[in-house]
Amino acid sequence: MGGAVRIGVVPNRVRETAVRFTRNLVAEARNRGWEVWVDGGEGLDPSEGPTDLVIATGGDGTMLRAVSLAYRADRPVLGFNLGTLGFLAEADPGNLTQTLDRLEQGDYRLVPRMTVMAELNGLTDLGVNDVVVEKIDSQRLIELEVEVDSEPMLSYRADGLVISTPTGSTAYSFSAGGPLLDTRVDALVMTPVAPHSLFSRSLVLSPESVIRCRVARDRPVQVSVDGRTTASLGMDDEVVVRRGPRPVMFVAFERVAFSTVVTERFGL
Numbered sequence: 001m002g003g004a005v006r007i008g009v010v011p012n013r014v015r016e017t018a019v020r021f022t023r024n025l026v027a028e029a030r031n032r033g034w035e036v037w038v039d040g041g042e043g044l045d046p047s048e049g050p051t052d053l054v055i056a057t058g059g060d061g062t063m064l065r066a067v068s069l070a071y072r073a074d075r076p077v078l079g080f081n082l083g084t085l086g087f088l089a090e091a092d093p094g095n096l097t098q099t100l101d102r103l104e105q106g107d108y109r110l111v112p113r114m115t116v117m118a119e120l121n122g123l124t125d126l127g128v129n130d131v132v133v134e135k136i137d138s139q140r141l142i143e144l145e146v147e148v149d150s151e152p153m154l155s156y157r158a159d160g161l162v163i164s165t166p167t168g169s170t171a172y173s174f175s176a177g178g179p180l181l182d183t184r185v186d187a188l189v190m191t192p193v194a195p196h197s198l199f200s201r202s203l204v205l206s207p208e209s210v211i212r213c214r215v216a217r218d219r220p221v222q223v224s225v226d227g228r229t230t231a232s233l234g235m236d237d238e239v240v241v242r243r244g245p246r247p248v249m250f251v252a253f254e255r256v257a258f259s260t261v262v263t264e265r266f267g268l
Contacts, residue, residue, distance in 0.1 A: 005104060006035040008051045008075075010066035012058025018082040021093050022057045025080070028100060039069070051075055053103070053251065056089065060171070063088040064226045067128045071248050076110050078103075078251035087170045087265060088128075090252055102253060111252045114165045114186050114207060115244025118225050120233065127226030128248050129168030131241045133213050134160025134193065136220040136232065141196055143217035148209055155216065160193040163211055163241045168226075170265075178202040182258040188243065211241040 009026060012018035022038070029036050037051070056066035056079040063079040067088070070077035079089030080096075091099045102108055117124060118131040125131075135142045144156045164173040166181035169189050174180060178191035179202055186207035192200055205211070215221050218235040233239065262268065 004033060004035060005029070006052045008037050008039065008054045008069065008073075010039045010054060010056045010058075010062060010069060012062040012082060015058065015082060018058045018062070021080065021082055021096075025055070025057060025096060028096065032100065032104065039065075053078060056080065057093075058082050060088045061227070064127070064129060067248050068226070071115070071126065071128075076249040076251050087261070088167070088250075090250065099253075103251075108251050108253050110249040111183075112247035113167050113183060113250050114247055116163065116165050116168070116188065116225075116241060117244045118223055118230060118239055118241050120223055120239040121231050121237065123231055125225040125228070125230040126244050127168075127228075128165060129171050129226045130162050130164035130173060131239070132160055132162050132172060132224045133221060133233075133239060134224070136222050140219050142215070142219050142221050144221075145214045145216045146190075147212040147214075148205060150210070150212075154199060155197070156192050156195055157197050158192045158195040161213060162189075162191045162193060164189045164191070173202070179204065180262060184258070186243075188241070207243050209242070212238055213241070214238045 011022040026036050051073060054066050054070040054075055054077045056063040066077050078091060080091045080093050081089030082093055113128055115126055115128050116131055117126045141157050144161055146154045162173045162176055166183045166185050169181040173189055173191045176191045176193045178189050188205045188209055189202055191202040215233050215235055215237050221233040223230045223239050
């Protein structure tokens, strides 16, 4: 990064280790003459001011919030892993000084991560992990009729349906029994949650597929993107899910094999 570095910091304000680390990060960055703003939780948009990079200090939940801000500002994002699994975070908190040195020197690369977009009720929401269509009433299954590329495909009676990117394949999709995908693979993964249907397997679809889900039973349904509740649907309402218009750029320092990431995160 040439000249004065300008960063936005998105912290986890609940975990004490993350709070302490954020203070250290901000202090060291400012000592270097960097311009720093810290997200106060009100959704400060870095596009409102000049920013070179958005940095998350927390777990994957914090990283998802930072990704949303970085995407809107069309800036890259870097995460310091202060959570548990930390599939999205690249940097080790124990290497703060070295990491800032490498950012200053431009000793890193940018890796694109595919995004996913939901369109419903005149709204559009975009994420890097997944779109989830799920029941609101915990005692009642929902029924969804699914079309792929304008062709009827499946009808699901289930607790929900997860449509994820390769990045999101390590999150809710995986918990629901979906496959893990290398993030270098572009695809959409469709995984039912607790299905009561004959066909219960995940489907790996083309990244260009357009998936249309219609509520086929009069039971309340909600749609969330990266864990954010976007809207609710009623009978015959639809949500259309497709690839996002552009990727999010992640800062990376080392080339680590996907198999290594999986074995380290899961302790295999």
